[in-house]
Amino acid sequence: MMKFIIVLISLVLISLFCGCESEEIVNVELVYEEYTVVQAELIPDKRFPGVRFTKTLPLGVPYNIKDAEIKNITAYLRINGIQVIPLIYTEDGLYKPKYYFYIDEGDTYELFAEQGEKYIYSITKIPLKPEVTSANYDRNDYHLYADVNIKQEEVYSALWIVAVSNAIRAEDFFSVSSPGNQNFTVRVRTSPVPEEYLSGIYSGTRMIQVFALDKSFKDYFYTRNSGQQLNDPLIQGTGGAVEWNVQGDKVIGLFIGVTPGDIIEVF
Amino acid sequence: MEGFYKKMQSLYEFRNSPQLNPLDDSIEDQFTQGQGEAYGVELFLNKQKGDFTGWIGYTLSWSVRQFDELNGGKVYNSRYDRRHDFSVVLAYSLLKDFNVGITWVYAAGQRYTLPPGQFIFEPVGVGGSQEVQFNFTGINTAQFPAYHKLDLNVNYSFRWFNSDFEAYINLYNVYNRHNTFAQYVVLKESADGEQIPVVKQIALFPFIPSAGISIKF
Numbered sequence: 001m002m003k004f005i006i007v008l009i010s011l012v013l014i015s016l017f018c019g020c021e022s023e024e025i026v027n028v029e030l031v032y033e034e035y036t037v038v039q040a041e042l043i044p045d046k047r048f049p050g051v052r053f054t055k056t057l058p059l060g061v062p063y064n065i066k067d068a069e070i071k072n073i074t075a076y077l078r079i080n081g082i083q084v085i086p087l088i089y090t091e092d093g094l095y096k097p098k099y100y101f102y103i104d105e106g107d108t109y110e111l112f113a114e115q116g117e118k119y120i121y122s123i124t125k126i127p128l129k130p131e132v133t134s135a136n137y138d139r140n141d142y143h144l145y146a147d148v149n150i151k152q153e154e155v156y157s158a159l160w161i162v163a164v165s166n167a168i169r170a171e172d173f174f175s176v177s178s179p180g181n182q183n184f185t186v187r188v189r190t191s192p193v194p195e196e197y198l199s200g201i202y203s204g205t206r207m208i209q210v211f212a213l214d215k216s217f218k219d220y221f222y223t224r225n226s227g228q229q230l231n232d233p234l235i236q237g238t239g240g241a242v243e244w245n246v247q248g249d250k251v252i253g254l255f256i257g258v259t260p261g262d263i264i265e266v267f
Numbered sequence: 268m269e270g271f272y273k274k275m276q277s278l279y280e281f282r283n284s285p286q287l288n289p290l291d292d293s294i295e296d297q298f299t300q301g302q303g304e305a306y307g308v309e310l311f312l313n314k315q316k317g318d319f320t321g322w323i324g325y326t327l328s329w330s331v332r333q334f335d336e337l338n339g340g341k342v343y344n345s346r347y348d349r350r351h352d353f354s355v356v357l358a359y360s361l362l363k364d365f366n367v368g369i370t371w372v373y374a375a376g377q378r379y380t381l382p383p384g385q386f387i388f389e390p391v392g393v394g395g396s397q398e399v400q401f402n403f404t405g406i407n408t409a410q411f412p413a414y415h416k417l418d419l420n421v422n423y424s425f426r427w428f429n430s431d432f433e434a435y436i437n438l439y440n441v442y443n444r445h446n447t448f449a450q451y452v453v454l455k456e457s458a459d460g461e462q463i464p465v466v467k468q469i470a471l472f473p474f475i476p477s478a479g480i481s482i483k484f
Contacts, residue, residue, distance in 0.1 A: 022470045022473065023467060023468065023469050024445070024468050024470070025455070025465050025466065025468075026468045031381055031383050031409055033404070034384065035383075035384060035386070035404075037388070037402075039389060041389070041392070054386060054387065055386075056383070056384030056385060056402045057385050057386070058383075058385075059382070059385060059401075059452065060464070060465055060466075062457060062461035062462065063385055063386075063387060068386070068387070157392065159393065169393075170393075171393065171395070172393055173392065173393065213391075213392060220391070243339065252402060254391060258391065258392045
């Protein structure tokens with residue numbers, strides 16, 4: 001009987017020490033689907049930067065632009081429905097016009113591209129420079145905000161800036177404000193200014209910069225992080241597709257006009 | 268055999284990109300409301316008489332969700348959408364006080380969200396360097412491997428010191444199937460220092476033997 005009990009206890013202990021959980025890397029080759037990725041950010045008074053065409057790579061490999069770039073795209077721009085500018089492959093998937101030109105605010109740019117039997121299209125209007133009517137500091141949660149005159153087909157975001165010797169700027173927009181039906185202005189806010197820049201010695205250095213963006217940015221902004229942080233198995237039920245403004249079968253990306261406003265001191 | 272259909276209203280999920288500002292946001296703002304439906308058929312066979320008893324159950328089902336603010340408003344499979352669910356439970360009395368049992372369960376894998384690729388993208392408007400991102404194309408687009416396991420048990424009843432005893436041995440997950448509890452993307456550093464996104468799986472409850480004695484008094 002004693003032998004039986006010893007064997008029994010040994011089995012229980014072995015089970016406990018082995019643990020009930022195991023972790024392993026799994027092969028996910030089967031889930032790979034190739035998508036074409038398009039990106040271009042058009043900023044007024046700057047040279048047209050080109051459009052980058054790449055493809056998605058499967059998980060399980062390091063990302064390498066040489067593996068991802070697409071070289072066989074036929075692409076061109078159409079400006080204000082009239083002027084057509086062909087784009088030529090340069091390097092790392094970047095397609096540029098033969099001669100540089102500057103982006104103008106208020107203009108409409110369309111992107112047409114063809115990759116084999118895949119057709120890609122996008123359109124964006126370059127927003128006008130945002131007109132800020134007032135800028136203030138919210139002392140409840142330490143963010144900056146501004147009121148902006150609205151224009152159709154535009155949305156607005158803002159960044160805080162602390163203008164010390166090496167100016168420090170918010171890393172990302174906090175929210176996107178879009179015009180309502182009734183008002184002539186819309187309020188746009190920054191993320192909270194970090195605590196270390198709240199003391200009196202930084203008063204007079206806190207600034208706000210408002211950006212006007214093509215209206216399609218709003219959908220992108222509020223879906224862009226869908227599922228991007230999947231390293232927590234408990235939240236894996238969330239996530240979903242990002243809303244891009246480039247159209248085409250298995251095509252994702254943004255081709256978007258962005259107009260930064262003046263940097264304004266906030267008291 | 269029976270069929271079922273259930274329509275669900277006022278279901279809640281996290282919004283896309285929930286961001287809570289503790290000073291002026293309420294937690295309710297982080298949720299969005301939607302609807303869903305579940306339907307299917309169930310088959311159940313049961314043998315209760317004789318030395319050999321047991322039952323077989325099979326469910327064929329669908330479960331879907333729809334939220335205006337998630338997945339572009341498109342219908343998607345619920346996390347618990349399991350097309351097939353099959354169970355067999357058998358027991359046999361070898362002697363009057365000695366019986367053995369076997370249980371085998373099989374279920375289609377749970378649905379979850381897995382990106383079918385990675386890409387680089389520059390932050391819009393704010394500058395900064397390109398970042399590797401994952402291409403999520405929808406909610407619950409992937410499925411865990413099927414869940415299945417076999418359990419065995421042996422029971423022996425006897426009397427000792429005027430009390431009824433039952434000794435048992437259970438073998439859980441006899442063939443040590445690594446059934447998936449979770450799969451998720453992590454960045455693994457290669458020997459060259461490169462970050463490689465890989466899918467990690469957590470499996471719970473391998474082969475677990477157990478034994479015991481129960482006393483009735």
